[in-house]
Amino acid sequence: MSQLSPFHIAIPVHNLETCRIFYRDILNCEEGRSSDHWVDFNFFGHQLVIHFKEKSLEAETINEVDGKHVPVPHYGVVLPWDNFHAFAEELKLKNIKFIIEPYVRFEGLVGEQATMFFKDPAGNALEFKAFKDRSQLFAK
Known part of the structure; x- marks a missing residue:
């Protein structure tokens, strides 16, 4: 597949107007x-x-990645490298409370990527990431 197709995702929120x-x-x-x-x-x-959807009392699950607590489930998108960094700065100016602050993983290695996590007002976890070399998106 040479070009990724747009995805569709539906998420529950208990506060429709706020979200x-x-x-x-x-x-x-x-x-x-x-x-x-x-x-x-x-x-x-x-x-x-x-x-x-009415608010759930389900407990949050996390996985340890690079010594950080990654929320499960989460969703998000892969942005171009420069867009990611500009977006991260914009979010900081809007006082977004990050679960995981923007940082670079695998610096100088195959799969070098920037990532950040935060939640929407309903508690849904979002991850935004970018690859220094987008062709390494699925590199091992």
Whole structure:
């Protein structure tokens, strides 16, 4: 497959209007169709739908990666290297509370990548990353 196709993801939110504002105004995602129970967004070229669901009391799960607590599940996108760093700075200016601050993994090695984690207002974990050499996205 030479070009990745856009994905579609639907996530639960217990605070539809608060999350609508977050995705639209903080992450700068263009809003699409909506109803009183869901909202579509252009999530960096992919379709993200936030659906209203009562708040869950399910405990968060984490995995240890590089000595950091990575939330599971999480979702996100791979951005171009320069876009990632500009976006990270923009998020800092908007006072995003990071779970994992932006940093570079595997520096100077195969698969060198920048990554950061934070949550939306409903507690859904997001990861944004970028590869120094995007052709190494699936390199071993």
